[in-house]
Structure formats: C-alpha cells, structure tokens
Amino acid sequence: MSTSKAILSTAAGGSAGNAASKPRSHPRKRTRNQFFAFRGTLSKRAQIITAAFASLFVLGLWEISTRLGWINAVFLPPPTVTIETLWNMILHKNLLWHAGVSTLRIWVAFSLSVIMAVPIGIAMSSFRGVGAALEPIVDFIRYLPVPALVPLSIIWFGVGETTKIFLLWLGTFFQLVLLVADDMRRVPQEYVEISYTVGARPAQMLSDVAFRAMLPSLFDNLRITLGWCWTYLIIAEIVAADNGLGFVIWAARRYMNTSEVMAGVVTIGLIGLVTDQVLRLLHKRLFRYL
Amino acid sequence: MATAPYLEFDGVAKYFGDLEVVAPSFDLTIQRNEFVVFLGPSGSGKTTLMRMVGGLETPTYGEIRLDGQPIGEPDRERGMVFQSYSSFPWLTVAENVAYGMKYRLDLTPERKKARLDHYLKLVGLTDFADFYPNKVSGGMRQRIAIARTLAAGSEVLLMDEPFGALDAQRREGLQIALRRIHRQDAKTIIFVTHDVDEAVFLADRIIVFSKRPARMLEDVDISAELGPERTLELRDSEAFFKLRTRILKLVRAATGEEEKV
Numbered sequence A: 001m002s003t004s005k006a007i008l009s010t011a012a013g014g015s016a017g018n019a020a021s022k023p024r025s026h027p028r029k030r031t032r033n034q035f036f037a038f039r040g041t042l043s044k045r046a047q048i049i050t051a052a053f054a055s056l057f058v059l060g061l062w063e064i065s066t067r068l069g070w071i072n073a074v075f076l077p078p079p080t081v082t083i084e085t086l087w088n089m090i091l092h093k094n095l096l097w098h099a100g101v102s103t104l105r106i107w108v109a110f111s112l113s114v115i116m117a118v119p120i121g122i123a124m125s126s127f128r129g130v131g132a133a134l135e136p137i138v139d140f141i142r143y144l145p146v147p148a149l150v151p152l153s154i155i156w157f158g159v160g161e162t163t164k165i166f167l168l169w170l171g172t173f174f175q176l177v178l179l180v181a182d183d184m185r186r187v188p189q190e191y192v193e194i195s196y197t198v199g200a201r202p203a204q205m206l207s208d209v210a211f212r213a214m215l216p217s218l219f220d221n222l223r224i225t226l227g228w229c230w231t232y233l234i235i236a237e238i239v240a241a242d243n244g245l246g247f248v249i250w251a252a253r254r255y256m257n258t259s260e261v262m263a264g265v266v267t268i269g270l271i272g273l274v275t276d277q278v279l280r281l282l283h284k285r286l287f288r289y290l
Numbered sequence B: 001m002a003t004a005p006y007l008e009f010d011g012v013a014k015y016f017g018d019l020e021v022v023a024p025s026f027d028l029t030i031q032r033n034e035f036v037v038f039l040g041p042s043g044s045g046k047t048t049l050m051r052m053v054g055g056l057e058t059p060t061y062g063e064i065r066l067d068g069q070p071i072g073e074p075d076r077e078r079g080m081v082f083q084s085y086s087s088f089p090w091l092t093v094a095e096n097v098a099y100g101m102k103y104r105l106d107l108t109p110e111r112k113k114a115r116l117d118h119y120l121k122l123v124g125l126t127d128f129a130d131f132y133p134n135k136v137s138g139g140m141r142q143r144i145a146i147a148r149t150l151a152a153g154s155e156v157l158l159m160d161e162p163f164g165a166l167d168a169q170r171r172e173g174l175q176i177a178l179r180r181i182h183r184q185d186a187k188t189i190i191f192v193t194h195d196v197d198e199a200v201f202l203a204d205r206i207i208v209f210s211k212r213p214a215r216m217l218e219d220v221d222i223s224a225e226l227g228p229e230r231t232l233e234l235r236d237s238e239a240f241f242k243l244r245t246r247i248l249k250l251v252r253a254a255t256g257e258e259e260k261v
C-alpha cells in the first residue's frame, strides 16, 4: 500500500512540469528517487548527477590506471593527455575542418538515404505489390556487410567522394527502407478508416493521417540510423581519403601516435553525443502531444 | 415514423476464406432515425456486419443498400466511432472534430467554424477545445469521435463498442448524451455492445445475434415498451428491469451453456 502510494506521488512529481497539472502547492516537491525499482522514476536532477558521477568514475579510473602504470600509456593515453592532444590538434592540425568534412559527408549521404527510403518504405508497406517485389531484394542486400563491398565500390567509383557517399548510402538505405515500412505498418487501421469515412481519398489519407501518425517513430529510427553512419564513414575514410576523421585516425596510427588516435575517436563520440541530444530535444518539441 | 426502408441488408452473407462469419441469408431493414443495437456473443460477426455498412468490407453474397443505393466505398455519409484509436493524438480536440469537415468543399470556412463550435458544444467539449487527446479522459475522447462524425455530416453512425473501455459512471453520462444527440440530430445509429443494460437503455430496437456465423435470433422493439424518452429514472423502473432480464436471457441462450454458471 505504502509503496504504491510512493509510486503515485513520484509519478505526479515527474509530470509536474506541465503547467496544467499543478493545482496543489506543496511547500517542496517530494520526489522519492527509485534507483533500482523496476521502471521506477528518478528526478531530472538525480539523473544528471548520476550520469556525471558515472562518467567521472570511468574517466578517473582510466586516468589512474595509466598514471599508475597498470596500462601502458603508449597504448591507452590517459584522458588528460587525450584532451590536451585534442586541443593541440584543433589549433595546429585542422581537426575541426576534418570533423566538418566527415560530418558533411554523413549528412549528404544520409539525406540521400532518407529521401529515397521514406517514399519507398511507405510504398512497400502500403501496396502489397511493391512490398512483394522489393522485400527479397532489400533483405538480401541488407545482410551484405558494407566492408565487403569496399573493393567493388572503389572499382566502380574510384577513390573520390562518390565512393564514400555510396558506402554510407549502402549501409543505411536498405536498413532504413525496412524500418520505414515497419513504421507505416504499425499505424493503427482505425486511423486509416476514420480518414476514409470522413471522405478522404487514398492520397489524402496517406499524407494527412498515415504519414503524420508514423512521424514520431520515423524520427526515432532516423536518429538511430544516423548513428550507424559513423561506422561506415570511418571505414570509407580509412580506405580512400586524404581528409576527414577516419583519415586523421588512420594517419596517426601509422606513427603509433595513440593520443591522436584517441583524440579522433573522442571527437566522433562528442559529435555523436551532441547530435543525439539535439535530436532528442527536437523530438520532444515536435511531438509534444505524446 | 416513416416506413420507407432506409438501410437494408438484402440476402447478405460473409465469408473470410472458409470462415463463415455471417450466415446466408441475412436480411434486416432499418428505418431512418432508428437507434439499433447489435447484441451477441463475442466473435459472432457484429463488427463485420457493421464494417460492411461502412464500406470497409464487402459482402460475399447479397447487397446492402442505403436509401435504395448499393453501398460502395467508404464515405462520410457513414461515420465510424471505434473503441480505441478513435481520435488522432497529434490534433487538438477542436482540430480532431474539424477533421471531419476537412474534405468537405461545400462548406465555407465560416460555416465550418460555426459547425465546429456547435458540435463541440453539443458533446460538451468547448472548454477542452485546445487540449490534446492524451490530456483528456477516455470518455471525452469518445465524445471527440462522435462530434467528428457529426461534423462530417454522417447520416449513419456506426459505433463499435465505443464505450467499452470506460467505467460505469462515464458510460452512463455518455449514454444519456448520445441518446440526446440522436434525438436532436436525427441520425440513424448502429451500436454494438456486450452490455445488456447499455443496449436496453439506448436502443429503439435490439438485434440479438447467435454465435458465429451470425444469424438474427430476435428483433426486439424496445421503444414500443419504453418509449423514446430515456432518463435516469427510467433505468430504475420495473419496465426497464423486466426488459433487461428478458434480453439477458436471450443473450445467455445465444451464448450457450458454458457461460451459464
């Protein structure tokens, strides 16, 4: 009894952000944090503090273990050294420019994937004929590992930008098509029928209702696939590039410059972290009604 | 009441592959402005019958006619109110109701606005116009759906267990509201429910179905016994109680032995 009350009160505390549901005025918002309760709630502040502590702990452990010589600093430079190198690379080695080049490649290739995958995916799940025709092809290509196609794509497109864009597109398009098709399939049949019974034509139903209904999950899937792009980008840049973060990392490896390798890796992680947070925030803004 | 047939099931049968869902030959005539409740065991084919009226399924045999015309594609003439997913979460209450008129070219924007206000008021949602559906109660969400079909200008309302997920308190309020709307707006309503009490309270006429494949077991004229006016007092009356008991027995018989315990 008392536990269920606690859950109720924390749940109320958690949603008190909405101005509409704040009629009672407690002197202090009471939020019992439930660290280890299954699907328990945790206040925003507690979450941030927890995240900060966990990160600091990992960094601290890493720093100490290299400082104390448990791990050879040549193989794994400590965080302080990595950050210092990162800063030096920004100042003297155009790190930001390389990061910009990589990011640009990702956005170009990813946009291409999205522009193609969204309509095709929708068509695949909306029209049985299209689905039947494309599913086996997409499924086959989807399972081909991108690195296996690197040699072919170099033969086809040389070592220029086309190869890189192609590899990135290859890695995301076929996955995305199926995810989009699934998003569309999950739109409740009721929505479709409501639309038809107020007089919508199929095209109107698709754009006004079905597409609108799938938007939140589509957005989520785009956010997740965007992350995969980095994997393929590094492969592409390692094999055939003279700029970009993959090139920086690979070049540093040649001289056993592990701190520069680490700095490159950390840059990718930071870009990923920031992008993901921005997209999450955008998701919240766009889909307030959820 | 005019006696010209309005909605006619003429020799209808429905199969899903080998599964016989509506037994041949199903005949039923519904008058304009009648409130008909379909009552019967789970899986008997009530939803299927209703979906055929909506144009969302087609009869395997026979024909359904509305005002003499065979029913074709879905149309705003026949509006649906579902039990769940009955409103769009990304639209506000008012936008959901207005969606019913989105594809109507015969209304000016001013007319649409006036109708929107009218139907919001009719279902008691004026104060919640700018809320999103996830911020209002389940009962209000069903009101949204009802107002949307009315705003669309549907002449026939097809309601498939629309109050099924609501608590008794809310159901009662909605039943009274729906009955009032039915009389005020002169719509023809087909309403599916499992709740005998709800059926007797709402219906002009109750059709009791057999187990699958659906066959009409009884056609009970409720209005002949209770009259058109339905109030809370009526619910406690002896006439209501007797009628309810009678229908309950019919439904039990239709459902069969296993649920008699």
Ligand SMILES: Nc1ncnc2c1ncn2[C@@H]1O[C@H](COP(=O)(O)OP(=O)(O)OP(=O)(O)O)[C@@H](O)[C@H]1O
Binding pocket: B016, B019, B021, B040, B041, B042, B043, B044, B045, B046, B047, B048, B049, B212
């Ligand atoms: N599209 C379909 N394809 C195949 N079978 C279907 C389809 N729609 C319904 N059925 C089957 O037809 C039968 C009747 O279903 P229906 O939904 O009409 O019953 P119902 O009377 O509305 O039941 P309930 O009271 O449980 O809602 C069920 O056995 C159901 O599984």
Ligand SMILES: [Mg+2]
Binding pocket: B046, B047, B048, B160, B192
């Ligand atoms: Mg049903």
